[in-house]
Amino acid sequence: MPEVVLQAEQLTKTYSSADKKLTVLDQVSFQAEQGTSLSIIGPSGSGKTTLLGLCAGLDVPTSGSVSLMGFKLNAMSEDDRAYVRNQFVGFVFQNFQLLSTLTALENVMVPLELRGEKNISARAKELLSRVGLTDRLQHYPSQLSGGEQQRVAIARAFIASPKILFADEPTGNLDEENAKQITDLIFEMNRQEKTTLVLVTHNLELAQKTERILQMKGGHLIQDSRVQIKNQI
């Protein structure tokens, strides 16, 4: 049986405003196995991004728990969660989130540099070559097109050989042609690296490329299509 990489249990996230509480995620549970892909879809405000943030350890739930590669994220300090992210997680965001003051090559190297690894530029160059940016190594983000920036982001996401890749609307800021190329790239690299893919999107066509679709509405998980996996503890 494939190993469970991510397990969310009864995840609830509530925000308090002046006089009321707003529950943006309510008792959501699911799990993801090694090498599988799933997408989270739903209308705006349904809780997709909140769910992704909690699963990736970018935030902590009000109640419930998240286990990522066996680590109980909500019991950890922020710096410990950062360590877990560095070791096991890759990210691709809608607005690329490249460091503007670093070249494409430097951006890609950052996760491994943080691990303290040496001689990493060869690996970074190889990844940039795989995403088709061999001649753009020393370019800064502002000198790259949107599609190129997202390729750099994908290379950065895969350089640390993550166990799980979280992608938040990865094609949301791209034109149709670039969107297709980026989609292909993510899925191809995901297959090659045997990474678990968690994708948040509005785009049903894109979502259908994953093995599972979790449909969110009003903070609830209303449908988990294709294979329902039984929770295992």
Added chain:
Amino acid sequence: MIEYIIKIKRKTKNIFQDRWVWKMAWRDGRHNFSRLSLFMAALVTGIAAIVAISSLNYSFQNELDRNAKELLGADFVINGNKKFDSAWKEFLDSAKVKVAKDADMASMVLFMNSGNSRLVKVTGLQGEFPFYGKMVTRPTDAYLKTQIGDYIMLDELLAVQFNVKVGDSIKVGTKKFLMAGVVTKIPGGGAITATIAPAIYISLSALDSTGLIQYGSRVGYSIYVKTKDEQETKSLLTKVRPLAKRLGNSIETVERRKEGLGRTFRGIYQFFSLLAFIALILGCIGVASSVHIYAREKRDEVAMLRCVGSSGWQAFNIYFIQVFVLGIAGSLVGALLGVGIHQLIPIVFKDYLPGNIQFALSWRAIAEGVLTGAIVSTLFTILPLVSVRFVPPLTVLRSDFLPGKIFSRTRLAAIILIVLFPILAAAYQTKSVISGATFSAGIAVALGCLVLVASGLLFLIRRFFPSKASFIFRHALSNLFRPNNQTRMLMVSIGLGAFIISVLNIIQHSLLNQVEFKGNSNQSNTILFDIQSSQKNGVVDLVKKHNLPLNQVVPIVTCRINKLKGKTIEEIRKDTIRISDGLLTREYRVTYRDSLIRSEELAKGKLQRYSSGKTDSIFVTVSEDIGERLLLKVGDSVEFDVQGVPMKTIIGGVRKVDWPKDPPNFIFVFPPKALADAPQIWVVATKIEDQQAAKFQKELVTSFPNVSLIDLRLVLSTVNELFERISLVVRFLAFFSIITGLIVLAGAVINSKFVRIKENVLLRTVGARTSQIVKITLIEYGYLGLFSSLTAMILSIGGGWLLTKFFFEVQFAVNYGELLLISLGVVVLTAFIGWFNSRDVINTSPLQALRKES
């Protein structure tokens, strides 16, 4: 699923071990270098001021230590205001020590070559003075000549001023001397006093033959003593002190001279340090404010770094390294600038500094400056940077996400250290925690007042916003309230510099106004003194002959205090109530009359006439200020020793005296007749116009050689010149503060560049022309300059009034024209700096801006 790892074994590295943060600091910093450098430039001026002032302090302290004995020229000096008692000769002869003597007094001299005359300090020297240090003369045998013949030496400046050359004749009193040479350096020579009353040197025996020393003449006598060694000095002093006390003399030792000079200098040093420190603190606040915005702009990048595994401290360290390294660089540049300024001091103040101070490079001052820079750049950047540690990684998904309030021990520690730092730094400099605390409180009050006035002004602008003004003026004004604009901070920073310059201007104007003669047509500008009773009518006739007004002809009697309220001086000294010893033992020059003069008003009591025959009913009046210090009130008794005759008096009234007005003024005024028979001299006050001065002075010196003349205009111009030089330093330091403000302004303009580009794009899209955008920019910074200078003016008028009333105790006077000029300068400078740094923003085309945005 198996939870196979429970605890993380995460290696944490400190800033020195973590090479990645240094690498990232460099990678990120290379793109923000110009911007970061500007933040740190704000430190440069403060550090430069601190290093310059500190170097000056060390130069002076070194001079004191190096030439301690040269300051006095002897191991100790016995001083007196009358010829020494024969007991001194016996004592010093038996002690077998080397002695030299001098006597000095103020008198007029006549330069025969030109017919000009001048009030000088006539010094009669005898013996091998100085025992330590050297008297440098030109030619070298000049001093020897004065000791063997009727020769005279002059201070170099005086000789130059009156174009006197070797061999020229100079008349001192009734005697003519030949010029032997000039004195270029003499131990203990005070350069500032020499400017007001330059000295001439003759032999002590020649002084007696000039006829200058007459009844009432104020002559200072000194015996310079050289001992074998320190041991002998100590043992001699134990015997000398009681003898001096018994004979009414005072003793000055090397230590005491050093202390006195040190104390005077310390006061000046502390004042300048305060200004320098304020410039530094302002710079630091500017840096903190800019770093705060910088850190906020870095939020997204920090969030991304957190996503890929950076710890909060690592993210913090990246930016901390950047500002710290540039802080050190800024401090080094500041220290170099400070050294340059220190080297300029002897050039600017050459006429006012003792010629032998060595302005050597002080490594200690440089090290202190750099260390101070390192500390302040650390403290003031930690505070705004702490927030970087707490940027949640979720920000990459939701940029508007704000974490709740997070308690940070680092932030708390930084705040405590920021509060403690000025206290500790000042305590280190002044070697006193109380001074340090007072110093810091001073800074806090000054800055607090500025913040308060600036906030008040901004509140009023918002409250009474000119909504009907034209678009350009309205828009420029509302730009001041743009988020992150640092308007208040800039108003404080630029305002502080303008405030210091304006206060200085008010004080200078108020002080000079006291002795200004232009406005008061009858006020005396010349005082003739040391007039013997037998010469009184002759001098009065001479004044009348020259058609000069006789403003005052007053008798002067010298006396001392015997008893106050029935207690002898000795008894008062033993009391717990402290009255200055100087006031108890000094010689008082009193006069007698039964009316008040223009500079006086009766504050308490009344003027009473003298009833002859009743020795206990002499009612005198006392000046309010000295009366308070002697703890005297109406009805108290004071017994005077008038030339050996005890005279009991009662305080009948207290006079408020406006000292500089209508001189001479007196502490004690007796009723007429009470002192009519006492030995006395006379003073005549008159007003001489420039064209009459030389002729009158020449005739006075020729006819009455012992009568001296004080030309108050000369004193005024000397004081004014000295004030101008001191002002130069204060203005220079205040200018540092303005420069700091302008650097902070440039930083703020650059910080708000992107917001302003967006605004301009919007304006251009709706049809604004470049000229309109330029106008808006210029007016916006013009407003900023205007409000900064308004802040400064409001406070400087308030501060100036307080200082003139309570510290200088002179009438408050403002030259509004000059204040307006200062304000105008600030407005123009601010508008220029604002516009200069906005050129990019103004010239960016909408399309360029939109591309950058995307």
